[in-house]
Each structure stands twice: as C-alpha cells, then as structure tokens.
Amino acid sequence: MGMLNLILANVSRKPATRLYPFEIRAPFEEFKGRIVFNPENCILCGICQKKCPPDAIKVTKDEKKWELNVFRCIMCTECVTGCPKDCIIISNERAKTGAKEYIKILVPKVDTPKAAPPK
Amino acid sequence: MTTIIPFGPQHPVLPEPVSLKLEIDNDVVVGALPSLGYVHRGLEKFVDTKDYNQTTYICERICGICSAIHGITYTRAVEKLFDVEIPERGQYLRVIFSELNRIHSHLLWLGLFADGFGFESLFYECWKYRETVLDVLERTTGNRVIHSCSKVGGASKDLTKEHIDLILKMCDTVEPQVKDLEKVFVNNYSVKQRLVGLATMSKQLAYEAGTVGPTLRGSGNHSDLRESADWDIYKDLGFKAAVEKDGDCYARTKVRINELYESIKLVRNAISKMPNGEIATPIKGFPTGEAIMRAEQPRGEVIYYVKGKGTKNLERLKIRTPTFANIPSLLLTLPGIKLADVPIVVLTIDPCISCTER
Amino acid sequence: MLENTIEATEIKNGAELLKTVEGLKNDGYRYATMICLKANDGHDFIYIFDKDYKLKNLRYFVKPGEKPKSVSGIYLCALLIENEYQDLFGLTFEGLAIDFKGHLYLTPNSPKAPLA
Numbered sequence: 001m002g003m004l005n006l007i008l009a010n011v012s013r014k015p016a017t018r019l020y021p022f023e024i025r026a027p028f029e030e031f032k033g034r035i036v037f038n039p040e041n042c043i044l045c046g047i048c049q050k051k052c053p054p055d056a057i058k059v060t061k062d063e064k065k066w067e068l069n070v071f072r073c074i075m076c077t078e079c080v081t082g083c084p085k086d087c088i089i090i091s092n093e094r095a096k097t098g099a100k101e102y103i104k105i106l107v108p109k110v111d112t113p114k115a116a117p118p119k
Numbered sequence: 120m121t122t123i124i125p126f127g128p129q130h131p132v133l134p135e136p137v138s139l140k141l142e143i144d145n146d147v148v149v150g151a152l153p154s155l156g157y158v159h160r161g162l163e164k165f166v167d168t169k170d171y172n173q174t175t176y177i178c179e180r181i182c183g184i185c186s187a188i189h190g191i192t193y194t195r196a197v198e199k200l201f202d203v204e205i206p207e208r209g210q211y212l213r214v215i216f217s218e219l220n221r222i223h224s225h226l227l228w229l230g231l232f233a234d235g236f237g238f239e240s241l242f243y244e245c246w247k248y249r250e251t252v253l254d255v256l257e258r259t260t261g262n263r264v265i266h267s268c269s270k271v272g273g274a275s276k277d278l279t280k281e282h283i284d285l286i287l288k289m290c291d292t293v294e295p296q297v298k299d300l301e302k303v304f305v306n307n308y309s310v311k312q313r314l315v316g317l318a319t320m321s322k323q324l325a326y327e328a329g330t331v332g333p334t335l336r337g338s339g340n341h342s343d344l345r346e347s348a349d350w351d352i353y354k355d356l357g358f359k360a361a362v363e364k365d366g367d368c369y370a371r372t373k374v375r376i377n378e379l380y381e382s383i384k385l386v387r388n389a390i391s392k393m394p395n396g397e398i399a400t401p402i403k404g405f406p407t408g409e410a411i412m413r414a415e416q417p418r419g420e421v422i423y424y425v426k427g428k429g430t431k432n433l434e435r436l437k438i439r440t441p442t443f444a445n446i447p448s449l450l451l452t453l454p455g456i457k458l459a460d461v462p463i464v465v466l467t468i469d470p471c472i473s474c475t476e477r
Numbered sequence: 478m479l480e481n482t483i484e485a486t487e488i489k490n491g492a493e494l495l496k497t498v499e500g501l502k503n504d505g506y507r508y509a510t511m512i513c514l515k516a517n518d519g520h521d522f523i524y525i526f527d528k529d530y531k532l533k534n535l536r537y538f539v540k541p542g543e544k545p546k547s548v549s550g551i552y553l554c555a556l557l558i559e560n561e562y563q564d565l566f567g568l569t570f571e572g573l574a575i576d577f578k579g580h581l582y583l584t585p586n587s588p589k590a591p592l593a
Contacts, residue, residue: 002302007240016247032261053173076176076267152575156582161591329508329554347530409482411525411532422525424512439510439558447554476582 027092032075034095037066039107041085048079048088068103070095121149124458128157132235132462135472139449139465143458151453153446159476163436170431171197171406172271181438182474183264184227187220188416189438191269195349196412196423198271203400209273210352211393215286216260216268218382218389222293223252224417225375225382228469229300232372235462236313241303248296255289258282273399283390290383297383301376314369318452318464321366328448331441332419333378334468337371339364344415356388368467405429416441418469440474485523485534491546494537498548501526506533508552513562515593519543520566539568549574557581565592 018025027033044066046059056072057079059065079088121144128136136157142150165177179190191213198205230245253263259282260266267275278286304310320330325338335342343360345353361377363370406427413422419441426435445468456464488494506526514521516538522545524535539545547570549556559570560581567590583589 002299003241003307006244006299006303016250028258030258030261051172053169053176074176075262078172156580156584159582164591326507327502327552329552342530344530411483420509422510424523426514435512435514437510437512443557444510444554447557451553 027094029092031092032077032090033092034070034075034090035068035073035079036089036091037068037103037105038087038089039066039105040087042066042087042107043085044107045084047082047084051078051082053078064107066105066107069101070099070103071101120144126461126465130462132231132466133470133472134231135470137470137472139453141453141458141461146458148453148456148458148461151450153449155472155476157476158473162477163438166433166436168432171427171433174433174436175270176267178438179265179267181440181477182471184224184471185220185416185418185474186265187216187268188414188421190267191217192412192414192421192423193425194269194271195414196410196425197406197427199410199412200406200408200425200427201271201402201404203272203402205273205400206397207394208396209398211389212274212278212398213269214352214356214389215278215386215393216266218385219252219256219286221382221417222379222386223249223256225379226252228375228417228466229304229372232463232466233304235466236310238310241300245300248293248300251289251292255285258285270399272402273397275399277398286386287390290387294380294383297376297379304372304376311369313460313463314372315367317368317460318456318467319365319367320448320452324451325366325448328451329444330419330448330468331444332416332469333371333374334419334445334448336360336362337374338366344413344420347413349413350415353385356385356392358385368463371467405431406433418442418471418474419444438477440471440477442468442471442475446470446475483523483534485536488535488537494535495546495548495551497535498524498551501533502551504528508548508554511555511558511562513566513568515566520568524548544569544571546570547572547574564590566590567593 044059044061044064049057049059053076054072054074056069058067075090077090080090121142124141124143126139126141128138138154138157140152140154141148162177162181166174169177175190175193178193179186181189226245226249230242230249233239233241233245256266257263259278260268260276269275320338322339325335326340339362341360341362344350345358346360359381361374361381363374406425407429409424409426411422411424413420421441422439424435424437425433428434449465449468452464453461488497506528509525509527509532511525512523514523519541520539522537522539524537526533537545545568547555547559549559550572553574556574559573560577562568563570563577563579564581564583
C-alpha cells in the first residue's frame with residue numbers, strides 16, 4: 001500500500017515544478033556562471049593562457065589584446081586562481097543564449113620606462 | 120528458425136547508445152552479440168598535449184553520472200607518483216563528495232529501472248527526491264553534476280559552516296524518502312513478479328566472468344574496495360559492505376538500496392569527525408614512474424594506470440571502467456530469457472556506456 | 478630512471494604465459510585488466526590479476542611483428558580488451574573467442590591505429 005499513499009498525498013500537494021519563463025529562480029551564490037575580466041591591473045603575463053585546459057584564452061602582447069572564446073570555456077576557475085594581479089573573477093550569472101562567441105578587450109597597460117644604466 | 124532483432128543503439132530505456140544483436144527463437148533469446156563504438160572519443164590520447172594538472176578536467180568529463188570519483192582516483196594516482204601525503208581535512212572532504220555522488224547516482228538508477236518495467240510514477244518520485252541532492256551539490260561546489268572537487272595535492276574547495284548545515288538538513292530529508300521507496304521496490308506484488316528469479320548468476324559464475332560492483336555483491340561475493348588498504352579512512356567511519364545471496368535482479372536492487380542507507384550514514388560520520396586544518400599541499404616538480412590506483416565507483420571497481428617520464432606531460436594513462444568488466448556477463452545471462460524482459464536485464468548491470476568507450 | 482615501478486613477474490614467451498594464467502585461475506584469481514604500452518619498437522603488456530584485494534602482475538614484451546596469444550579461452554572477459562587493442566595499436570591476437578577484426582570502435586574511414 002506504499003505507492004497508493006504516496007499518490008493520494010501528491011493529489012493534495014502543489015506541483016514540484018515551476019512554470020519556467022514566468023517564474024525564474026535566482027541563481028545560487030556559489031554557482032559558476034561566466035568569466036568577467038577587468039583590464040585595469042593586467043600586466044599581459046600570459047599565465048591565464050598557459051593554465052587554461054581547453055585553450056579558450058588568447059593573450060597577444062604586441063596588440064595588447066585579451067581574448068576569450070565563450071563557447072569553449074568550461075568555467076573551471078583555473079585562470080581565477082592563477083592570475084597574479086586578480087584581474088579575473090567568476091560571476092554567478094549564466095551567459096545568455098545568443099551571446100557572441102568571442103570577447104575581445106584591449107588592455108590599457110602603460111610601458112614603464114627602462115631604468116637608466118648606472119654610471 | 121531463428122531471427123535476428125536489433126536491440127538498437129536508440130532505445131527508450133537506455134541512457135547511452137549500445138547495440139545488441141539478439142538471436143531469438145519464438146520469443147526466447149538464444150544468443151547475443153554486442154557492438155560498441157557509438158561514443159568513442161579517444162580521451163586517452165589527450166595526455167600528449169595537456170599537462171598533468173589539466174588532465175584532471177579531462178578525467179572528470181569521461182562520465183556525467185560518476186564524475187567525482189574519476190577525478191579523485193586520478194589525483195590519488197598522480198600523488199602516488201610524487202610520494203606525497205595530503206592533509207586529513209582534504210581526505211575527509213574527498214570522502215564526503217564521493218558519497219554524495221553515490222547517493223545521486225543510485226537514485227538515478229532506481230528511477231531508470233522503474234521506467235524499464237513500466238512503472239512511471241515511481242520513476243518521477245525517485246528523480247524528484249534526487250533534486251534535493253543536486254541542489255546541495257550546486258550550493259557547495261558550484262555545479263550540479265561535474266564538480267571539480269579535487270586537484271593534485273588535495274581538495275580544491277572548502278566547506279563553510281552554512282554548507283555543512285545544508286548537507287545535514289538534506290540527509291534528514293532524504294532518509295525517510297528512501298524508506299518510502301524501499302517499501303515499493305521490496306514489497307510490491309507486481310514488482311516482485313517481474314524481478315524475482317530473473318537472470319540468476321551463481322556465486323562461482325559471477326566471480327569467474329569478471330563482474331564487479333553490485334552485480335558481484337548481489338551473488339554472494341563479499342568484495343568492496345572501500346575495505347582495502349588504500350582507503351582505510353573508511354574503517355574509521357564504520358563502513359560495512361552490502362551483500363545479498365540470491366543473485367537475481369531483485370537481490371541487486373536490494374544491494375543498491377542498502378548502499379544508499381550506508382552512504383547517508385557515512386556522510387554524517389565524516390562531517391562529525393572532520394578535523395580543522397589545511398586542505399592541500401603544494402606540489403613541485405614533474406612526475407616519474409608508474410602507479411596503479413583502484414577505487415569503488417557506484418557501478419563497481421575502476422582501475423587507473425599512470426606512467427610519467429619526467430616532463431610535464433604523462434606518457435600513458437589507462438582507465439578500466441566497471442561497465443567494461445560487466446558487459447561480458449550479459450553474453451552469459453541473456454540466453455534463455457523472454458524478449459520482453461531484455462530491457463530489465465540490460466539495465467540491471469547499470470550500463471554507463473560513455474565510461475566504457477572513453 | 479624510474480624510481481617507482483609496480484612489482485611484476487617477467488614472462489618470456491607465449492606458452493609460458495598460457496601456463497601461468499591457467500595456474501592463476503586454478504588458484505582463484507580474478508582477471509582485472511591488461512595494459513599495453515609502446516616500448517623500444519615493440520609493445521609491453523602488463524596483465525593484472527586480483528584476489529582478496531591484492532594484485533598480481535605479469536609483464537610480457539612483444540617484439541614487432543609477433544602475434545601474441547589471447548587468454549580468452551581461459552578467461553572469457555579478456556575478449557573485449559584484446560579487441561580494443563587490435564583497433565588502437567594495430568596488433569593481431571591469435572585465438573580470440575569473438576573477433577571483431579579491428580572494427581570494435583573504429584569505422585572504415587577513421588585514422589588507423591591512433592595510439593601507436
């Protein structure tokens with residue numbers, strides 16, 4: 001009689017699903033949604049490119065460009081822990097459908113002048 | 120006169136594609152021939168291009184259902200090459216995530232199995248209870264199914280006090296729900312009519328055919344890798360293996376339900392005994408040598424072999440997954456059963472075909 | 478040089494392999510798996526057997542061009558792994574119980590012997 005009791009109880013409970021486009025659940029805090037890059041402190045060292053498992057990040061030093069392939073990123077957060085200047089953070093919003101495949105950001109890095117040779 | 124019917128790659132009860140050509144004679148199966156290769160991705164060749172840290176992410180993605188233990192076994196095998204000991208808190212965190220993974224995998228199997236013999240309301244109930252477990256996993260690690268909870272050197276994320284309260288609340292909610300499910304699987308008249316006496320394997324046959332996991336323990340062999348010397352942390356937590364004697368589909372279902380109770384008890388004990396401290400040790404250098412590591416997945420015994428040659432890429436990685444060892448037993452048990460019972464017998468070994476053909 | 482290696486007994490030829498495997502089956506060992514590596518032009522096989530949570534390994538070196546013998550006559554579960562190595566390394570085993578002839582995973586238009 002176990003199954004009959006379960007089914008009769010389910011008749012009086014509210015449904016276990018939510019009506020999706022009209023009722024959206026807010027994402028949890030620790031959910032790994034997408035990568036966000038802040039170019040202020042970036043020194044173009046390339047550590048994030050070396051650590052990325054699917055090779056989704058490309059750093060070009062001559063053109064001062066940081067590029068991310070959004071479709072290849074697996075949100076593993078290796079770049080977040082590896083960056084020496086903490087420029088990359090992980091946010092809990094999911095990337096929307098219809099997002100562009102590449103994100104290209106120019107880094108405003110200032111070239112430091114070389115120190116004068118000692119006399 | 121026999122006819123050949125394909126139990127095809129696409130079938131409503133199979134979670135992943137496998138093809139069996141069944142030779143039937145008037146409704147009774149006489150012979151079977153398996154044919155694999157629909158999801159072969161060649162993952163063992165990735166070690167040529169990815170270094171030993173990046174290979175952890177590849178090993179987790181071999182299977183979606185049993186992914187945490189693949190990652191943990193790979194990192195333990197590489198730690199054997201470096202000869203390091205990881206701190207105790209890291210070991211307890213790995214145990215907690217392994218057992219949570221086992222709970223969600225067995226609830227998934229119970230639902231699919233009920234769907235295999237046509238009992239759809241039970242399928243919906245099992246997967247509804249599984250949602251509470253997946254919500255807890257999402258709140259603690261960040262993902263529902265592929266949680267990268269371990270890295271070479273220890274665990275990758277720590278648990279705060281709120282996370283621990285969430286896990287204990289989930290255990291208190293799920294345990295009475297599993298008791299309700301057990302009443303239906305074990306005592307219901309129509310379920311027993313379909314399962315008792317089907318595809319019986321004797322103790323000797325199950326051992327010699329090379330089966331592992333609940334398929335081996337359902338026939339009376341006492342063999343569970345969580346009792347071996349590599350995993351003696353389970354002895355401190357009071358672990359007991361679940362064994363049944365009869366060897367038919369009904370006994371294997373009872374083994375998996377008892378393992379669910381055992382996993383909930385292990386999660387509670389591990390949380391109460393977990394010490395404070397570091398969760399990982401730093402690793403320097405490159406791996407050399409060879410090592411073999413075995414672990415107990417929800418489906419059976421998995422064997423990892425790694426060989427390093429002193430550079431940042433490994434030389435060889437070889438994985439033997441549990442469904443690979445259970446498929447030859449299908450060729451021995453399928454002859455003699457009726458065509459309508461074939462989906463139940465194929466599902467009783469818990470086939471995870473993307474693990475089989477990495 | 479390799480510091481950590483696994484302990485294994487060396488086997489010299491095919492007949493000795495079959496005799497040792499039959500001895501292990503009578504002792505009550507269970508067939509776990511077989512590992513194939515490329516080594517010095519040939520292939521290195523490591524057979525793994527298990528009883529009561531303890532492993533026993535056998536190491537067997539196959540010279541290039543030699544056809545190794547299959548143990549699927551003694552243990553039926555060995556036929557899947559030996560068919561897989563026929564696909565991936567281009568080997569040929571003698572005496573297989575069910576032989577897929579190199580088409581277990583690979584189709585006619587895929588790369589030949591990917592791991593070799």
